Amino acid sequence: VLARLLARLPSGPPGERWAGDDAAVLEIAPGRCVVSSDLAVAGVHADLRWLSLADLGWRAVAGALSDLAAMAAEPVGLLAGLAMPAGADPEEVLEGVLAGAEAHGVPLVGGDLSEAPVPTLCVTVLGRSARAFGPVGRDGARPGDQILLSGPLGASAAGLRLLRAGRSAAGADPAVAAALVAHRRPRAQLVAGLVAGRSGVRAMIDVSDGLALDLHRLADASGVGVDLVDLPVAPAATVEEALGGGEDYQLVMVTAQPERLSAGFARAGLPEPIPVGRVLADPEVRTWGGGPLPRRGYQHGTG
């Protein structure tokens, strides 16, 4: 199986080596290497009652690539380490990994197959950060900065609710169908992340565990407070899902130059960034609509 799948992978440009050796070799220069590694475990990160093994593979790829987007890094390649129960076919997970990688325009350059009691996938993504604007961290937010989102939130959480209720995309209205796709086949905002980096954002984080929690994390890292005044809710989602639902992979962008960010997004053909609040000096103040911003956890893709 491995040999058959590896044969489908390209061997990479001259000077690089992808699958087939002890490790993958990639050109990164000039710039810095940005790397992130995410685990996806069946039953924990994806409930196989309503998600397929291919969905599990795609979702892990999108989640890992989203970490690069949130650093304003350009993806260079990804590795998939897959462990399956004895006798189970790894092909469906790897089909999902390949489809997700292809949808994001990122090559699969290596991996590993082994055994585990439940399907377990580790996706590692490698990217480069251009020297011109460097990696964008969570820690650069300053008092007075504006907070913007790359898109509305809650679609993935709404999709999970609809899947649990037995809804399918067949015959569904467009908002429901979009929510189901958002949960099963999310997309990392790679272009938005790069454009944001080029457009002078000071801090960024991707919404992987829910806006409320991820906004707290950004504020913690930057040593600032935040006032969330607006919350763009995806069609079919509730306010609760937009505030606490994870895996939307929209980007939270913090900048002193919101017009420059908007202009950059417009030039790249991206939807207008959505202003949602501002950064405060007092790190103790974390507000949403006048009340406290909840520090709310998130259940990954499972019931």
Add this chain to the structure above:
Amino acid sequence: VLARLLARLPSGPPGERWAGDDAAVLEIAPGRCVVSSDLAVAGVHADLRWLSLADLGWRAVAGALSDLAAMAAEPVGLLAGLAMPAGADPEEVLEGVLAGAEAHGVPLVGGDLSEAPVPTLCVTVLGRSARAFGPVGRDGARPGDQILLSGPLGASAAGLRLLRAGRSAAGADPAVAAALVAHRRPRAQLVAGLVAGRSGVRAMIDVSDGLALDLHRLADASGVGVDLVDLPVAPAATVEEALGGGEDYQLVMVTAQPERLSAGFARAGLPEPIPVGRVLADPEVRTWGGGPLPRRGYQHGTG
């Protein structure tokens, strides 16, 4: 727990970012980036009847770093993605990861904590390959080349046999104690790999799944035959363990200049490389002691 462990990690030199953001940022230039990712699953790669969770962490680190050694790459950093059963403490595994990383002189730069039904660890290692000698693949062996080993084999398999038999290091003779350590706390041959690269080796592979199988893989990738004439057996190990046992992480080095390799090893204070055979033109010929070289699989650290 994560915060406590992250607080113990250094934040890296200026320009780099290790733990604490969406992804880790590393300087790689000048050279090429070499990356490998390995999964370790309790009960599959490590049997917790005789190995500790810290052993599982250490072993995964050594196995991943060994892939860099086999490419003649210099390690730059590693990431650990750990999934544990609900309520279980990740600290022991991470202690083992940190100890293994430290023993190899490689910083832990990032990671991820999540949930899985059994302890599951994904270690990703990042390295750089110097432009002077480039990454050394499995595919460079040519007819007439010599095959050498960085050390004797079978210690890890012997250690597993002794652990299964209930042996412990306390009061054991040095050969038994060394075998137990070789299984519980293996070392990647990072220095040997770099010296081999600098000394003109043409092809390399690490012994992770047993010499017989890994030699077949190298011969397959190079499109050559091999004649194995000698087999250095570690103290306490059997010939069978030396030929088929995995996770010794010694390096198989193929070169047309064995004297240059020996001189390089001597200058670096490494034990003399051990000649074990030669490369043949006919890819159909794979021999060991006059008979066929078995293409034998390997059971990872479990009974």
